[in-house]
Every structure is written in structure tokens, then in C-alpha cells.
Amino acid sequence: xxxxxxxxxxxxxxxxxxxxxxxxxxxxxxxxxxxxxxxxxxxxxxxxxxxxxxxxxxxxxxxxxxxxxxxxxxxxxxxxxxxxxxxxxxxxxxxxxxxxxxxxxxxxxxxxxxxxxxxxxxxxxxxxxxxxxxxxxxxxxxxxxxxxxxxxxxxxxxxxxxxxxxxxxxxxxxxxxxxxxxxxxxxxxxxxxxxxxxxxxxxxxxxxxxxxxxxxxxxxxxxxxxxxxxxxxxxxxxxxxxxxxxxxxxxxxxxxxxxxxxxxxxxxxxxxxxxxxxxxxxxxxxxxxxxxxxxxxxxxxxxxxxxxxxxxxxxxxxxxx
Amino acid sequence: xxxxxxxxxxxxxxxxxxxxxxxxxxxxxxxxxxxxxxxxxxxxxxxxxxxxxxxxxxxxxxxxxxxxxxxxxxxxxxxxxxxxxxxxxxxxxxxxxxxxxxxxxxxxxxxxxxxxxxxxxxxxxxxxxxxxxxxxxxxxxxxxxxxxxxxxxxxxxxxxxxxxxxxxxxxxxxxxxxxxxxxxxxxxxxxxxxxxxxxxxxxxxxxxxxxxxxxxxxxxxxxxxxxxxxxxxxxxxxxxxxxxxxxxxxxxxxxxx
Numbered sequence: 001x002x003x004x005x006x007x008x009x010x011x012x013x014x015x016x017x018x019x020x021x022x023x024x025x026x027x028x029x030x031x032x033x034x035x036x037x038x039x040x041x042x043x044x045x046x047x048x049x050x051x052x053x054x055x056x057x058x059x060x061x062x063x064x065x066x067x068x069x070x071x072x073x074x075x076x077x078x079x080x081x082x083x084x085x086x087x088x089x090x091x092x093x094x095x096x097x098x099x100x101x102x103x104x105x106x107x108x109x110x111x112x113x114x115x116x117x118x119x120x121x122x123x124x125x126x127x128x129x130x131x132x133x134x135x136x137x138x139x140x141x142x143x144x145x146x147x148x149x150x151x152x153x154x155x156x157x158x159x160x161x162x163x164x165x166x167x168x169x170x171x172x173x174x175x176x177x178x179x180x181x182x183x184x185x186x187x188x189x190x191x192x193x194x195x196x197x198x199x200x201x202x203x204x205x206x207x208x209x210x211x212x213x214x215x216x217x218x219x220x221x222x223x224x225x226x227x228x229x230x231x232x233x234x235x236x237x238x239x240x241x242x243x244x245x246x247x248x249x250x251x252x253x254x255x256x257x258x259x260x261x262x263x264x265x266x267x268x269x270x271x272x273x274x275x276x277x278x279x280x281x282x283x284x285x286x287x288x289x290x291x292x293x294x295x296x297x298x299x300x301x302x303x304x305x306x307x308x309x310x311x312x313x314x315x316x317x318x319x320x321x
Numbered sequence: 322x323x324x325x326x327x328x329x330x331x332x333x334x335x336x337x338x339x340x341x342x343x344x345x346x347x348x349x350x351x352x353x354x355x356x357x358x359x360x361x362x363x364x365x366x367x368x369x370x371x372x373x374x375x376x377x378x379x380x381x382x383x384x385x386x387x388x389x390x391x392x393x394x395x396x397x398x399x400x401x402x403x404x405x406x407x408x409x410x411x412x413x414x415x416x417x418x419x420x421x422x423x424x425x426x427x428x429x430x431x432x433x434x435x436x437x438x439x440x441x442x443x444x445x446x447x448x449x450x451x452x453x454x455x456x457x458x459x460x461x462x463x464x465x466x467x468x469x470x471x472x473x474x475x476x477x478x479x480x481x482x483x484x485x486x487x488x489x490x491x492x493x494x495x496x497x498x499x500x501x502x503x504x505x506x507x508x509x510x511x512x513x514x515x516x517x518x519x520x521x522x523x524x525x526x527x528x529x530x531x532x533x534x535x536x537x538x539x540x541x542x543x544x545x546x547x548x549x550x551x552x553x554x555x556x557x558x559x560x561x562x563x564x565x566x567x568x569x570x571x572x573x574x575x576x577x578x
Contacts, residue, residue: 052369126327180462181434182426182433182437184435185419185422185423185426185434186423186426186427187413188419188423189415189423191413192411192413192414192415193410193411193412194413195374195404195410196410196411197423198374198393198394198395199372199374199394199395199398199404199406200395200398200423200424200427200428200473200477201394201395201398201399201409201424201426201427201431201477202395202423202427203395204395276538305523
């Protein structure tokens, strides 16, 4: 049972802390920091389902986040939907889109799949840039009364924060649930040797499309929440290729294939990134650091932080899944 | 004996090459059928056609009364036809137990995880890999990996097992251990269709043997008949000395029986 896993309780504890710390004393600045950490963890955890679990490198994972943001904002502002329903609808829509797409591009393997994911990102971005209902390249703004309906901006921002933390916890629990399931075992088999997996009875075509679709759901929900919080969306912030790449760095840094690693990598990298970004003389220097880190990790610690922990203490494998 | 597997007029071409051409045979329940032939005769291709990795250009394959000619490999496994690979394909970064659990999970009965783990342990005991259950598959020796192949296929609880050169690359002790495993599999009621280059082993294990050469079926029959078949001696063995040696071996096993 999932309740017996230490990571289950660690996740809940972590989420509780993420809520409790900024709420006590109403620390809004800290909240704005932590929401970015949570988003990083959401992106890294769901990317992990593809890269770490299934062995398919997705360079365009951010497309789900951006599309989720667009669908969400469109429903909230254009159709006056409630935020929660809009976010869920964004998740479902983007998941279905990913399922249809996955059945096609997941016939490709290795570098060809990776290239196709970049293609998807670019194609979706240019589509949105030319899509009138979504405001083309100027994007969309959240109408002021959307916040009013949630009891005013102050209240709405806190609510959004809590929802993002909830999505973060769900991302980690979803990773854990899949890892300990039969479905997860089938995915691992695909990662290790896809041809062997088919002969062992795994319906690889279906499994790959389903996990691709699942890995789209929570990032899309998070995108809807996050861009609602920011009050606007445009193609350049929604489909930021760099963020997609940074997701891969986070995952490699923490340790791909592990629930804790994805979260740890996401959290740590985001903290590092924001401290570099706010340092005045270092504009975009964080990308240099990201590249350097990736190189070091791949060369010297291919298992990331968690893999390194496993080597120090093999017992950790049982606890920090 | 009712036919469990019926292969009729199967042809598989790769470009201009007839890897398998117009091959027919059948395999009865509880039988061990051997498949021999020189390198490049099309043996592994025939296996790949039978378990659905390749679709044949012509012909039909019937398994347990069902036409499986167009079935993908993963569906063939659900029907009860499992196989091993000549070039082993372990799931390297997973433990031996996990490897076998995959076989049980997605095999004939599509077992839930906890039951699959139980089946996996049973199979590991049976092939002597239980002490290594928690090690990563990549750290097994070649003999261990061959046994893992067999264990994974067995965990699917098949009615028919295709064994592709499970004895190749093993030392004599390991060979005799593996032969014991194959006998044990047959005795538990699973039919076996096996490719083997080790003549002594296949002659003593098989009920019948199919000989393949240049993609065509050259002969079929009891081991001693096949070994005496002049066509086989001429085309497959080529060397009369080997033929003579084989004949003596099959005579020896015939008298031993």
C-alpha cells in the first residue's frame, strides 16, 4: 500500500510546511519564492514520468504547461468559469491532446522522439501566435472581475498558492503511485529494453501514449493556476524553451527515476536559479550554471543526488524512492 | 496428439532474401520439438514470425486453435506462447526478481503485482536464481542471464515455450543444469520448441526435429531419422565425419532409452 511508503508521508509533510511557513506571518514575498519552487517540482516530477520511468526524453514538456495556461485563462476570463474548474478542464484538454499526439510521435524512438518533441513545442507556439481567440502574440490578460469572483485579489492569490502546492503534492504522490504499480513496472521494462518488453507482454504503444498523456495533466493544471496568478499569458512566457531544458537539468541533478530526486532537483535548482537571477550583474548567468551542472552530473554522478545517496547508503533505496 | 502450434506455408522475405520460405510443421501438446540448421538458415526468423515480432508475407500460424498470424508479440504472450532470446535481453537496471515479475505481470494470466511476485519467486527457485533475486540483472554472468531469459518466459505461465539457443555459450556443467531445467519444464506440461546448435543436447531432448536450410524445411522426424536422412547429411552437415559421429550418438541415446 502506498500509505506504508515513507515518501508518501514525507510528501504530505513537505506540502504542509510549504503552506504553513508563508501563511504564518502572512509572508507574501516568501510565498512568491515558494510558488516557483513548487512549479519547478511539478514540472520535474511529471517530466520524470517520461524520462526517468519510460526512458523517453521530452524536450518540449513545457508545451503542456503553456497550453494549460492558455486553456485555463481562456475559460476563466473569456467564459467566466470558476478557477478550479477551469484548471481541471485545462488539464483534461491538454491530456487528451497529448494522448492523440503521443499515439503518433511515440512510434519514434531515441533521438528521433526527442527531436519530434522540440517540433511539437515550436509548432504549438507558432499556432498560438497566430490564433485570434487567444490574442495572437500579445496574449491574454486576466480580467479584474475574475479575481473579484474569488473574493478579491489578495484572497485569490493565496487560494492559487494553496492550489499550486496541492498540485505539487499530487505530482509527487502520482509519481510514487505509478512507481509502485504494475503500470510502472511495465514502463520500467520499456525504459530498459522496449523490444524485450513487447515480447514479455507489455502493450508498449498504449503504455507510452498513456504515460505521455498523464505527464501532461498536472503541468497543464499548474499552468492554468500559475498564469492566472500572474494575470497574463503570451506565447513567449508560455512556451519558454529554456524552461523546458531546465526541467531536464533539474531531473538529472536530483536523480531521474526517483520521486524524491525529481522533487529535490526541482526545488534546489529553482532556489539556485532565483538567487542567480536576482544578483544584478549576472543576467542569464544561471543558464551557464545550468549547463555546467548538467555536464558535471552526467559525467560524475549519472544517478544525480539521489543516486549518489544510494551509493553512500544502499539502504536509502528502500526509503527514498 | 492434438496440434498446439500449426505453421502452414510460412514465407518471410527481407527485400530479395527469402529468410523463410514455405515452411509448414506442427507441434503437439507436451512435445519437445527441436529446430536445427546451419547459421543463417532462418531459425530465429521463424521464431520471430511465430511469436509475432515479424508478420509473415505468406502463410498462417495457428496456436491453440486460434489464428495468431497477425497478432503482435504482446498478445501472443497472453494466449500462452512465451519465448527467450538468443542474444539475451535482460532489463539491465532492474533486479532479477523485477525482471521475472514483469514476465508474470504481463503474461498469460495478466496477474496483479503481488501475485506476480509470488509466481516470480517460484520460478526463480525452479531455475536456481533465487539466491540472486535482489541483484541487478546487469551483474549476472552469461549463464545467469540465459537462465533469467528462461525464468521470465516461464513466469508468463505459457502453454508453449520457444527457447532460442539457451545452451549456447555455457560451460558443460551449466549445459547439463539447463538441460535439467528444460526437462523439468516439459514434465510440468509445457510444450517446448527449441533452437539449438549443441547436437548432443537437442538429439537427446527432442521428440522430433525440424531441419531448416536456406529458409526451407529439409527434413522432419525423430532425431535418429533426421540424423540418418541423406539429404540432411549432404546439405546441412556437409562433412561425412560429423554425420557418422551424429549417427553413433543417436544410436547411443536410442539404446539408452
